Amino acid sequence: MIEKILIANRGEIALRIARTCRELGITSVAVHSTADRDSAVVRAADESVQIGPPSAQRSYLNMAAIVEAALVSGADAIHPGYGFLSEDPDIAEICADNGLVFIGPEPNVMALLGDKAAARLAMRDAGLPILPGSTTAVDEELAVRLAGDIGYPVIIKAVAGGGGRGMAVVAHPEQFRMAYRSTRSAAATLFGDGRICLERYLRRAHHIEIQLLCDATGNAVHLGERDCSVQRRRQKLLEETPSPVIDPELAERIATAALAGTAAVGYRGLGTFEFLVDGETGDFFFIEANCRIQVEHPVTEMVTGIDLVRAQLAVAAGGQLSLRQEDVQRRGVAVECRINAEDPDRAFLPTPGLIEEFVPPGGPFVRVDTHAVAGMLVSPNYDPLLAKIITWAPDRDQALDRMDRALGETRVRGAGVCTTTEFLRRVLAHPEFRKGVHTTSLVDERLSSPTDS
Amino acid sequence: MTELGTGQPERSGDAAGHELDVVCRALTRLVRSFPQPPGEVTVRCGDIAIELRWRDDRAAAELGPSAEPLSLSNGTVSALVLEPTAPVASELEIAGSLPPVAHVIRAPLVGVFYHAPEPGAARYVCPGDLVEQGQQVGIVESMKLMNPIEAETAGRVVDVLVGNGEPVEYGQPLITLVLLSGSACATAFPRAHLEPS
Numbered sequence: 001m002i003e004k005i006l007i008a009n010r011g012e013i014a015l016r017i018a019r020t021c022r023e024l025g026i027t028s029v030a031v032h033s034t035a036d037r038d039s040a041v042v043r044a045a046d047e048s049v050q051i052g053p054p055s056a057q058r059s060y061l062n063m064a065a066i067v068e069a070a071l072v073s074g075a076d077a078i079h080p081g082y083g084f085l086s087e088d089p090d091i092a093e094i095c096a097d098n099g100l101v102f103i104g105p106e107p108n109v110m111a112l113l114g115d116k117a118a119a120r121l122a123m124r125d126a127g128l129p130i131l132p133g134s135t136t137a138v139d140e141e142l143a144v145r146l147a148g149d150i151g152y153p154v155i156i157k158a159v160a161g162g163g164g165r166g167m168a169v170v171a172h173p174e175q176f177r178m179a180y181r182s183t184r185s186a187a188a189t190l191f192g193d194g195r196i197c198l199e200r201y202l203r204r205a206h207h208i209e210i211q212l213l214c215d216a217t218g219n220a221v222h223l224g225e226r227d228c229s230v231q232r233r234r235q236k237l238l239e240e241t242p243s244p245v246i247d248p249e250l251a252e253r254i255a256t257a258a259l260a261g262t263a264a265v266g267y268r269g270l271g272t273f274e275f276l277v278d279g280e281t282g283d284f285f286f287i288e289a290n291c292r293i294q295v296e297h298p299v300t301e302m303v304t305g306i307d308l309v310r311a312q313l314a315v316a317a318g319g320q321l322s323l324r325q326e327d328v329q330r331r332g333v334a335v336e337c338r339i340n341a342e343d344p345d346r347a348f349l350p351t352p353g354l355i356e357e358f359v360p361p362g363g364p365f366v367r368v369d370t371h372a373v374a375g376m377l378v379s380p381n382y383d384p385l386l387a388k389i390i391t392w393a394p395d396r397d398q399a400l401d402r403m404d405r406a407l408g409e410t411r412v413r414g415a416g417v418c419t420t421t422e423f424l425r426r427v428l429a430h431p432e433f434r435k436g437v438h439t440t441s442l443v444d445e446r447l448s449s450p451t452d453s
Numbered sequence: 454m455t456e457l458g459t460g461q462p463e464r465s466g467d468a469a470g471h472e473l474d475v476v477c478r479a480l481t482r483l484v485r486s487f488p489q490p491p492g493e494v495t496v497r498c499g500d501i502a503i504e505l506r507w508r509d510d511r512a513a514a515e516l517g518p519s520a521e522p523l524s525l526s527n528g529t530v531s532a533l534v535l536e537p538t539a540p541v542a543s544e545l546e547i548a549g550s551l552p553p554v555a556h557v558i559r560a561p562l563v564g565v566f567y568h569a570p571e572p573g574a575a576r577y578v579c580p581g582d583l584v585e586q587g588q589q590v591g592i593v594e595s596m597k598l599m600n601p602i603e604a605e606t607a608g609r610v611v612d613v614l615v616g617n618g619e620p621v622e623y624g625q626p627l628i629t630l631v632l633l634s635g636s637a638c639a640t641a642f643p644r645a646h647l648e649p650s
Contacts, residue, residue, distance in 0.1 A: 034623070034624060049563060049622045050563075050622040050623045050624055050625070051563050051622065051623050052562075052563075052623045053623070053624075059623075064562075064595055064596045064598075065562060065563045065595070065623065067596060068562075068563045068564050068595040068596050069563050069622075072563070072564070072565060072620035073620075
């Protein structure tokens with residue numbers, strides 16, 4: 001029985017977790033850096049512990065500080081949110097050693113699925129289709145040969161990567177070695193692990209991911225797919241459910257494959273399996289698994305009526321899944337836009353600074369997940385996500401119109417602070433997107449500006 | 454040296470100059486918003502950091518949580534240390550002579566604070582003790598590791614603020630020292646200087 005949870009994260013997701021804890025009567029402890037001393041989660045949580053200076057390395061990535069804070073505050077469990085340590089098997093192990101519940105799958109499952117190459121291999125063995133590519137990390141020479149076998153374009157990925165980072169698309173063989181080396185050193189810097197894998201790159205694909213919920217006794221359900229094809233350099237900007245592009249029968253086949261994948265590895269908790277659907281052939285391929293709650297989880301919540309953090313907590317302490325597949329009903333369409341403090345006119349340069357005015361949208365079927373307030377300093381130390389705006393409607397056109405209305409009334413102003421709001425409205429207005437026939441190439445090929453290369 | 458409130462940036466490149474200008478204006482607003490102005494200000498420019506210290510414990514206590522040094526962000530960039538000038542002092546209305554300069558030893562990590570090397574052993578320090586720079590004054594234990602806490606400066610122990618075996622968070626004040634006369638000026642009023650990043 002979890003009675004006290006330490007929230008090992010910051011920003012909007014930390015507040016999100018604190019809110020569900022409040023609804024469940026679970027005591028929450030927010031850990032924070034000195035930069036986040038006055039942040040929304042610190043105000044919302046029951047207790048707080050300052051764990052370090054602004055640098056993420058010394059605060060939100062500081063395992064010893066986080067676990068120590070859990071122990072001194074008497075927490076039963078640690079919720080890692082997304083990013084930071086959420087997919088780090090080491091902290092999951094340390095929690096297990098110290099009698100703390102870590103909200104996530106077992107450490108060995110996390111380690112397996114967190115290794116992109118190992119995950120591909122495990123899923124292939126479970127019968128899931130995967131793109132041609134490596135199933136282990138590859139050194140440069142092997143990678144060069146393999147890329148030739150796969151055929152260009154290929155995508156080079158950090159084995160230990162996540163969040164769309166540490167990847168490079170290579171269109172021509174002469175560019176391969178340089179891309180390999182720079183990805184390797186970026187990976188070493190970002191993830192402390194320079195190992196590389198590669199696979200065929202699909203230029204025009206649909207990013208379809210399946211939300212899964214599993215308990216420790218093998219019960220599992222899927223909560224539908226999300227279409228996250230609107231990406232800029234593999235960073236998601238907008239997500240929606242259901243997918244406008246794939247028919248329900250294909251979505252069901254992909255979901256079934258994902259469930260087979262969770263069963264094969266003994267997955268427990270909330271997780272998302274990501275797939276690419278080839279825009280031309282309609283074939284689908286597993287690409288990666290995320291062992292955590294995702295940024296875009298609200299769209300699934302809006303169509304299913306299920307609080308996913310609540311569901312996470314229910315299965316975390318060994319609880320049985322009471323939800324059956326037939327209980328999962330989806331209704332309507334939900335869309336989410338990520339509002340980042342970035343300047344689309346300067347290649348999406350992050351624009352930290354002091355927010356002087358912050359007026360989020362409201363109205364029917366509009367949800368805003370944000371930690372931002374007027375007077376808040378957007379720190380350069382952390383990612384630039386300011387707010388997520390989610391709209392729901394009975395059909396997609398209404399949901400998109402509603403999103404455009406919501407983005408139009410959103411006001412964020414501060415010296416030097418830019419947002420991606422207007423750029424997102426351009427996405428919404430793009431004919432391919434409106435018709436729901438867009439692919440992962442939409443933003444990079446159709447909406448990029450001359451400076452954005 | 455930059456005076457508070459004038460917003461005249463040092464010219465170290467246009468971008469840095471603009472940033473410093475923005476920072477100084479924000480700093481002015483901040484300083485004016487406090488009932489008791491800070492006695493010491495540190496500004497770093499580049500990734501923006503503003504640090505304000507209230508030297509007087511009573512003044513700090515009145516302010517409550519906001520009295521802790523406010524570090525708004527961090528960055529390994531040029532440091533411009535502002536030296537309080539006479540006009541600033543009168544503007545801030547520090548009446549009479551300055552109070553004894555105090556230094557606060559803070560927890561460098563989350564953990565449990567101990568007064569002594571082990572249970573039953575003599576305490577590292579008691580109020581009234583003289584300590585030398587670098588002298589160990591306590592332990593913060595984290596994940597079974599004992600981290601020694603050392604005095605960053607010489608002085609006389611005024612107070613031990615945390616009980617033995619009590620949990621502490623990062624930056625939490627542990628021990629207050631009063632700086633010994635003679636060392637006071639050098640430590641409390643560092644000369645203005647520009648450090649290359």
